[in-house]
Amino acid sequence: MKVIPIASVCGRTVRAPERAPEATFAGGGAASVADAADAWHLIGEVGQCFDSNDCLGVTIDAVKVGLFRVDGEIHALDDVCTHGNALLSDGFLDGHEIECPLHAGLVDVRTGKGTTAPIVRDTRRHEVRIDGGNLYVRLSR
Numbered sequence: 001m002k003v004i005p006i007a008s009v010c011g012r013t014v015r016a017p018e019r020a021p022e023a024t025f026a027g028g029g030a031a032s033v034a035d036a037a038d039a040w041h042l043i044g045e046v047g048q049c050f051d052s053n054d055c056l057g058v059t060i061d062a063v064k065v066g067l068f069r070v071d072g073e074i075h076a077l078d079d080v081c082t083h084g085n086a087l088l089s090d091g092f093l094d095g096h097e098i099e100c101p102l103h104a105g106l107v108d109v110r111t112g113k114g115t116t117a118p119i120v121r122d123t124r125r126h127e128v129r130i131d132g133g134n135l136y137v138r139l140s141r
């Protein structure tokens with residue numbers, strides 16, 4: 001299987017398979033991820049994606065995505081802060097809020113809502129699925 005590097009902004013580099021050839025999810029049929037615009041992207045095995053930091057930055061189709069694990073649930077947001085040029089996955093996760101490392105604005109990782117100034121625009125969310133122990137992300141358009 002071809003492997004591409006996924007840059008992590010949590011202080012390490014994660015390698016993950018480029019794409020899953022096909023994934024089947026509970027409640028539905030097979031979801032082809034080959035070339036569809038709404039493809040599910042395989043990030044890797046859930047147990048190996050996160051360290052104690054519970055945040056991970058990856059790049060999917062040139063989109064920087066921040067993944068945040070809270071109480072065993074994983075949330076995906078655009079990683080670039082809507083206030084400036086900082087990566088949320090470089091921030092500090094406290095409960096369901098990620099604190100931007102540049103100006104300390106807070107974003108709720110469940111909703112993408114900015115909860116404190118200076119963040120006034122919401123952060124785009126992406127879909128997350130876990131199947132067979134693997135973590136997948138589908139980009140919102």
Ligand code: FES
Nearest residue numbers: 081084100103105
């Ligand atoms: S860059 Fe994130 S709060 Fe300013």
